[in-house]
Amino acid sequence: MRPIDGVARGHADATWSIPMSLVRMLVETEAPAADLAQPVDAFAGVRRFALGLLIPLALALAWEAAVRAGLTDGRLVPPPSRIYETFVGLAASGELPRHAAATILRVALGFGLGVAAGTLAGAVAGYWALARVLMDPTLQALRAIPSIAWVPLFILWLGIFEESKIALIAVGVFFPVYLGVMGAILAVDRKLVEVGRVFRLGGPAMIRRILLPAVLPAYVVALRSGLGLGWMFVVAAEFMGASEGLGYLLIDGQQLGKPAQIVAAIIAFAVIGKATDWILTAATTPFLRWQDAFGQAETP
Amino acid sequence: MLAIESVSRTYPGGVHALERVSIAVAAGEIVAVVGGSGCGKSTLLRLVCGLDRPSAGRVLLDGGVVTGPHEKIGIVFQEPRLLPWLTVAGNVEFGLDGRPRAERAGRAKVQLARVGLADKASAWPRQLSGGQAQRAAIARALVTRPQVLLLDEPFSALDAFTRIDLQDHLLDLWADLTPTLLLVTHDVDEAIVLADRIVVMKPRPGRVHEEIAIDLPRPRDRQSAAFDFAKRRVLCALDRSLARPGVDREAAAEAGAALWW
Ligand SMILES: Nc1ncnc2c1ncn2[C@@H]1O[C@H](COP(=O)(O)OP(=O)(O)OP(=O)(O)O)[C@@H](O)[C@H]1O
Ligand SMILES: [Mg+2]
Numbered sequence: 001m002r003p004i005d006g007v008a009r010g011h012a013d014a015t016w017s018i019p020m021s022l023v024r025m026l027v028e029t030e031a032p033a034a035d036l037a038q039p040v041d042a043f044a045g046v047r048r049f050a051l052g053l054l055i056p057l058a059l060a061l062a063w064e065a066a067v068r069a070g071l072t073d074g075r076l077v078p079p080p081s082r083i084y085e086t087f088v089g090l091a092a093s094g095e096l097p098r099h100a101a102a103t104i105l106r107v108a109l110g111f112g113l114g115v116a117a118g119t120l121a122g123a124v125a126g127y128w129a130l131a132r133v134l135m136d137p138t139l140q141a142l143r144a145i146p147s148i149a150w151v152p153l154f155i156l157w158l159g160i161f162e163e164s165k166i167a168l169i170a171v172g173v174f175f176p177v178y179l180g181v182m183g184a185i186l187a188v189d190r191k192l193v194e195v196g197r198v199f200r201l202g203g204p205a206m207i208r209r210i211l212l213p214a215v216l217p218a219y220v221v222a223l224r225s226g227l228g229l230g231w232m233f234v235v236a237a238e239f240m241g242a243s244e245g246l247g248y249l250l251i252d253g254q255q256l257g258k259p260a261q262i263v264a265a266i267i268a269f270a271v272i273g274k275a276t277d278w279i280l281t282a283a284t285t286p287f288l289r290w291q292d293a294f295g296q297a298e299t300p
Numbered sequence: 301m302l303a304i305e306s307v308s309r310t311y312p313g314g315v316h317a318l319e320r321v322s323i324a325v326a327a328g329e330i331v332a333v334v335g336g337s338g339c340g341k342s343t344l345l346r347l348v349c350g351l352d353r354p355s356a357g358r359v360l361l362d363g364g365v366v367t368g369p370h371e372k373i374g375i376v377f378q379e380p381r382l383l384p385w386l387t388v389a390g391n392v393e394f395g396l397d398g399r400p401r402a403e404r405a406g407r408a409k410v411q412l413a414r415v416g417l418a419d420k421a422s423a424w425p426r427q428l429s430g431g432q433a434q435r436a437a438i439a440r441a442l443v444t445r446p447q448v449l450l451l452d453e454p455f456s457a458l459d460a461f462t463r464i465d466l467q468d469h470l471l472d473l474w475a476d477l478t479p480t481l482l483l484v485t486h487d488v489d490e491a492i493v494l495a496d497r498i499v500v501m502k503p504r505p506g507r508v509h510e511e512i513a514i515d516l517p518r519p520r521d522r523q524s525a526a527f528d529f530a531k532r533r534v535l536c537a538l539d540r541s542l543a544r545p546g547v548d549r550e551a552a553a554e555a556g557a558a559l560w561w
Binding site: 205 | 349368369370371374375377381383384385386397425
């Protein structure tokens, strides 16, 4: 699976990876006229995107109209205009930036720790068979535990403040990164390793010049899924009891009966999560220019 | 001089790939190895370049035993095996690590020009055609000026025109530095165009069946009767190596010999 952002721009969520064969299949079934395949398919993509938006937009407009017409008070399900007002109000008062900053900081710390530990463990287990035999069964067993189940222990060990939250996020990030790095190292093409051997590269040079570049694409994918899990776990962590953070806004909205605030916080989560994923992708693409991937097909 | 001395190789799992193979190759000589599929040709090259160790016997280069990858032995694999994350020039420079940057770039440039890829220096490997990629792989192996160059079916994936082109090209490059060439091929024409000597192997386990000296003057004319005659001899030896009756070809070879001599 490879990210195909460049091509799938028209799809609802361009960050998902789609197997190339599947895309091919769609292209072929959509556009039987071979020479017209590209433009026709691009247009079909945009149209499909627009069609996908149709129902949510219609529902939102209908709900707005229903509230305006007084058919319902929209107390539990606020209409779009009220959500927008709440969002703008929170942003203007500085509340939203403050909570968002707290959440981003937690994700950044947890993500950093999880990535560091996952990369190290994955690299050791991938490179060194003995370490893999010793370590991997334990880690796989730990992975089978739903991470939220750690919460009580983390609170006992680390207290209810930042440490336990960051630990929970780090655990969530750790596993996809660990698995991704280990799998990528194990999957490095033996034939390319032999090229390194023929030119008599030593251990460090082999790692730097063959293994690192070879695992980089899979590593980026692992980082992205780690980041996604980091955003998921920060919500759980902030439900554990926090005085600030977007998760706190959610809980606060629930306890004080402010559904518009809940939806505004959800929207903030979606936007920031998507933005960090985009930053990660953008920061790593310069290193992946060489890839012979479907997504690169259009770039000159 | 490269000496392969009664080398055997049994793979873990018990496949007996080579059995007491001995080949001596003089410095600057071109030797082609032909033989049926699975008779251990690739295995032989892997042993010579030190990627694998023989189960018995040894490989000597100028009297020293080859125990691992050797700086004077280069190899071109059956596939180009270019590193996809390096540009073509970066790939060619790959074996020059540790030398000054300017020297690396200069030598890579010269070598790329020699294989006719000067304009592709900054391209990615994915942007090359099959033949161009194979040429880049040859440039990468040649840039370190190896004393011995091993080639494992280097042109087998290419079309006939490109292949003939690259064969001539290889001879030009060889005339330059006269490395020892040990070339595995499935293409009898290719073996005869290039080689001073052809080693025919036979399978299960892989052994040397016959050695045929080709002493035609270079450049060799693919259309000449002498070329045809050599070809029949090799084909005939191949038939025998696979224990197939090759009587008619042998007779033809005899007739050809009569014509020629
Ligand atoms: N890594 C390996 N492990 C076990 N057996 C192997 C391995 N590599 C090759 N063999 C076996 O060794 C024998 C010789 O293989 P080799 O690749 O040297 O043949 P070859 O002469 O190069 O064939 P081809 O012309 O098809 O390339 C074959 O029977 C093959 O099955
Ligand atoms: Mg082979």
